Amino acid sequence: RYGKPVMASLENYQPARDGVDLALTIDRNIQYEAERVLRESMDTMQATLGTLIVVDPHTGGILAMANEPTFEPGEYATVTSNEVYVNAAVSSLYTPGTSFQPLTLALALNSRVIRADETYDDRGELTVGRQQVTNADRQAHGLTTWPKMLAGSYNVGAAHVAVLLGPTRFYEGLRSFGFGAKTDIDLPHEAPGIMWVPTDSLWNLFYLATNSFGKDISTTPLQVAMAYAALANDGLLMRPYVVSQLCEQGQVYTREPITVRRVLAPEVAREISHILAESTQLGPQEARVPGYGLAGKTGTAPAPDRTAPEHMYSMVSYVGYGPVPDAQFVIFVKFEQPRETMWREGAAAPAFSRMARYLIDYYGIPPQTSSS
Secondary structure: OOOOOOOOOOOOOOOOOOEEEEEOOOOHHHHHHHHHHHHHHHHHHHEEEEOOOOOOOOEEEEEEEEEEEOOEEEHHHHOOHHHOOOOHHHHHOOHHHHHHHHOOOOOOOOOOOOOOOOEEEOOOOEEOOEEEEOOOOOOOOOEEHHHHHHOOOOOHHHHHHHHHOOOOHHHHHHOOOOOOOOOOOOOOOOOOOEEEOOOOOOOOHHHHHHHHOOOOEEOOHHHHHHHHHHHHHOEEEOOOEEEEEEEEEEHHHHHHOOOEEEEEEEEEEEEEHHHHHHHHHHHOOOHHHEEOEEEEEEEEEOOOOOOOOOOOOOEEEEEEOOOOOOOOEEEEEEOOOOOOOOOOOOOHHHHHHHHHHHHHHHHOOOOOOOOO
């Protein structure tokens, strides 16, 4: 253009070579519905951020992964904030809240420090490490079953179970579920999460209590989804992945599912699934699908502003699977800063239910019962 010579040589020329074709675990129909459910729920709740993940619990294959707000790849130059480029499902941390309680319960059942048919005395408060744990409703509930504890998200019950477990078994169990480390999904920029353990200088005994109900710990949405997938998969934790096949020069290479480790005994996984299914019937009605047994749990994070009204949440989530006992899918959904339903713990339940109804119809799963 400017009349200057450009030196070039053809001696080392290498002709172009076709790249590798990839086949994904993503089901485009499930992905389309996941994006629609997430987008419409975001509008209804007036939330600022949202994530929805659907996983095959038996293989670890990601069937759908959606984030809002998002962008059109062909129109990336119109994006006003680089934040939309971040895949929040694998790269962004959040406080999981009470969705951690079933995991604490599962570890206690696996260690045999509690039984599935037991009750505990909920006095509304519990002192751990010279600090006091209280229920979110500031109430005592007396003799309480595990399904009732999960349905009511009672912090005292989760802390009581964690104390019975003790720090060593509790944190070894969380590590076994995959927390505090990357899942090694075949996607870039995965965050490992943040989990303080007794060997860290910042850890104190009160963290044993708060971590039991998902406070003072940071995870990715994918980590929580895969932990629940282990519950649905008879206690086996799978490695999540999105590339199922590679095709190069006519050769097809199929990637087989990878089992990471056994987290729970099969009978314990079935016990916690039964407890979760029962608690779902006691919890938010919006999470249920008539005729099908679904196992799920709410998760919330309180507003960071101390002057905010009681039970005002900056994050609401719901994670679950079904139908129980032979679960075909795991669904994780999370919304941040919901303005319209910020006082409702089960605000994310309708999105979970919509996605579950779609999957049940899509897979042609027959009803289990005639009750809701």
